[in-house]
Amino acid sequence: MAVSTAQTTPPRQTSDRAAQLRRRRYAADRRLKFFGLAAIVTAIALLGILLGSLILTGYQAFVQTHVTIEVAIDPELVDRDNPASGNYRAVVADAVQRLFPEADDPAVLQEGSRIVTNGAQVILRNMVVGNPGLVGTTFSLQVPVSDPYDQLTKGVIQRDSPENRRRLNDAQISLYETLEERGLIETRANWALLFNADSRFPELAGLSGAIVGSFYALLVCFLISFPMGIAAAIYLEEFAPKNRWTDIVEVNINNLAAVPSIVFGLLGLAVFIQLFGLPRSAPLVGGMVLSLMTLPTIIIVTRAALKAVPPSIREAALGVGASKHEVILHHVLPLAIPGILTGTIIGLAQALGETAPLLLIGMNAFLTSPPGGIMEPATALPTQIFIWADSPERGFVARTSAAILVLLGFLITMNAIAIYLRARLERRW
Amino acid sequence: MDQMTNTRFDAVTAAPHNHSTHAKVVGQDVNVFYGDKQALFDINLSIGERQVTALIGPSGCGKSTFLRCLNRMNDTIDICRVTGKIELDGGDIYDPSLDVVELRARVGMVFQKPNPFPKSIFENVAYGPRIHGLASGKAELEEIVERSLRKASLWEEVKDRLAESGTGLSGGQQQRLCIARAIAVSPEVILMDEPCSALDPIATAKIEELINELRENYTIIIVTHSMQQAARVSQRTAFFHLGVLVEEGPTDEIFTTPKDQRTMDYVTGRFG
Incomplete structure (x- = not known):
């Protein structure tokens, strides 16, 4: 059959029309590549401008x-x-x-x-x-x-x-x-x-209070959201029946991740401080509010990590008679841990940079000593930046930029740890 | 169609073949549905003890589905529904009071793609006995591991590197490790779902040799796409087509003098 068509009509590939079409297709390839490259160059340039201006104003501090x-x-x-x-x-x-x-x-x-x-x-x-x-x-x-x-x-x-x-x-x-x-x-x-801790005098003002405050808040956030997130994800991924109710839960978890952070701040103010009577400005409350934001992130990445474990491992475990919890705890979860850790660190990094909810619960107080514990008043890095940006003294201009650079330093370190863990622990099948 | 399979079922159970052993696994009127779609239609099949039964048929014919009913692996698929009766030594395996974990210890499984745990070779084999509490101490566990690896003809190759990862072995070795893992919990039946489809001919030959040896102690049911393999390793063969068990009988009869035209067409390579 192929032979007969070849005899009656010339091969299409050599016709002018086909050649013209091919040139247009290549042009489209080049255009697509150019737009992608242009987008990346723009993004890198913007990032460079941001970092450059921060360093220019901040280095003096x-x-x-x-x-x-x-x-x-x-x-x-x-x-x-x-x-x-x-x-x-x-x-x-x-x-x-x-x-x-x-x-x-x-x-x-x-x-x-x-x-x-x-x-x-x-x-x-x-x-x-x-x-x-x-x-x-x-x-x-x-x-x-x-x-x-x-x-x-x-x-x-x-x-x-x-x-x-x-x-x-x-x-x-x-x-x-x-x-x-x-x-x-x-x-x-x-x-x-x-x-140094914060001070009214720029020459003495430092970030130690904010760093300690952020550390306590992230610690609380991690201790709440990590176990809860993993437990919720395991239930949803491994146990929950696939029905309308779990669909609703799933949609709402995704929605929760998209709720503006200031709303969580209001919630923290109304529930944790006014209803539960927890202290204002405390890293405990800050961490609890941040955990509300980190929780959906951790649930989503944990589910993705659990899903990424090949079914053959589950089958192998089930095949030798492992019960559900043995399949999950002995086989699936250990293989999912690298992905979970990476996602958790990225979630915590987001929480570290979160400002609005902390402002609402009063973690923007002026404090001249670092907090001694999670119940004591504290500031956090982003709120400290907010306070300094608001201060009239000339010295705080450079210090605000320097504080932003310190915060970025922490964020980049956390993300680098996440990347390292992923490269180090990731398993290929 | 029903009538046809039923008569065949009767013929099998009553047949005074030279393999007339005790029926280890018996399926009666097994229907399997994936959601609204029916995958198996009224399967009646009796599988004799301590012999190899091959399930053959074209892709999508339901042979793997049937195999996975036998250790209730289909339970893990939400939309899968099984009706009818499957008995292991006379006990209904779909009885609600039956413990599925114990069933899977009695009916082991080897999968299409070698799937060792990403743990050490020792741990791969020791895992089953450990969770089922089959060994009372470290020494006994080590003995079970060695015995299982020996039975799977893998011991000589791995005895010096039991602590290395099971995923570092070659494909054929991995599959034998998976067989050792299945043997370690002392099953009565071993299900094999195209165990050689991911292996080269030499590794395949080794597995087939191993299956021949294992037949002494275990009832083996193997799904295979290779008719030569079915002919080489099995004593009885069941031919599935479009969710129906077309014909079951001694392997040589299925391949030389099949009773059904569809079986004839398949084994002579006219479709499939």
Whole structure:
């Protein structure tokens, strides 16, 4: 039959029409490839712009200008037996006096004291309480300079701009420059950003409270949503009959994953805080609210992971007479764990970045010490960013970007762990 | 059609063949439905003890479905419904009071694609005895594993690497491991669903040899697409077509002097 058609009509592949059609098909291939490539280039460019602008504004917050002061802990001002209640204000005033030995004008000393951070007395107090042996000694110490001078050093406040347009006047700048000339000003890594709690003074403000708060909230979130999510997924995937009711449950779990997070925040406020009487601002409540959001994600990824286990493994287990729970716990679940872990980490990473529900339950409080437990008031990384973004001081602009970079750092680390686990534990059949 | 299969059923049970052994598995008027679709129609088949029965027929004829009824593997498919009666040693296996876990220990299964657990070779074989509590100690468990692997002609090849993963073996070895795993729980019947379809001819020859040996102790029911294989390993053959058991009898008769035209057409390669 094929032979007879070949004799009556020429082979279609060589006709002009076919060749033209082929050219058009190739053109369509190239177009599709181009659009895909263009989309990826755009996405990467946008990501680059985002990261670039964050780094440009944020990098300055990773260093902090310090001034070296000479501190004498006068036993008359600080009692060796009760160092906590000493007059550190006077100690700092004395140190400022030593900084400008030739100045006798009180106005100059007043300006001079503004160069040293407002938190200097607290820093000193903490040092002496930690080591009472310092009482009666004299030592030099690097303390942060206050925010305007930090900005001046970093070039955010420009010395050659008109005097009435900048935060510091000429006299203040020249006083500061005398310190620079004497080599007392030094810019070094700003570990306070990671290890200090929040502060009203940008030069002292850090993320430790927010990091600890986020950690507690994620811990609570994980402890609630991981076991519950897996249990729910196992029931739905392995036990639930396929009927209208399980369809409704399934649709609603998917819907739950799409509910705006602020709604969960309202729920947490109304139920967990007002009805159950749990404390406001606590990581416990934050974690519970976040777990509401992570739960559907974990259920969905766990079901997908269970579904991905080849039926042949189930059959093998059933074939030797394993009961349902043995099939699931001995064979299916262990093979699904890599997928479950990956999904869980990604769900937790989402929860880490979630802001709105935490604002509603009050995790945006101003707190100058990290929480001691899940019941104590705390902030979280995203809410800390929110607080800083709202603060008027110039130093918080860079610190907000730096905090975002820290948050992104945590997110990228978590996702990298997820990718590593997937590559490491994934099993191929 | 009903009448035809019924008479054949009678003929089988009454037939004074040289394989007239005790009927181990008996199916009576077995109908299987997947939802609204009927896959098997009034199957009446009696399977003798300690011999190999081959189920042959074209794809989709219901032979695998019938096989999977015998250890109630079809239970795992929600829409599957079985009517009629299947007896194992005279006891109805679809009796609600019957423990399906115990049934599957008595009726082992080997699947089309080798499916060892992604665990060690030892663990693959030891798993069944362990969950059924067949071994009272480590030594006894090790003995069961060795005995099962020996029976599956795999011991010599794997005795030095029992801790390695079962999935690292070759296809033929994996399938023999699966046979060892089935043997380990001391079943009475072993169901084999096209056990050689994923294997090369050499591995296939080994499995067939093994089936021949296992016949001494076990009742074996094998589904196969290869008529040569059915002819080589089985004593009796049942031919399924379109959900109907067309003919059942001694293997040599089925292949040389079938009574039904459809069987004749199939075994001579005219369709299928």
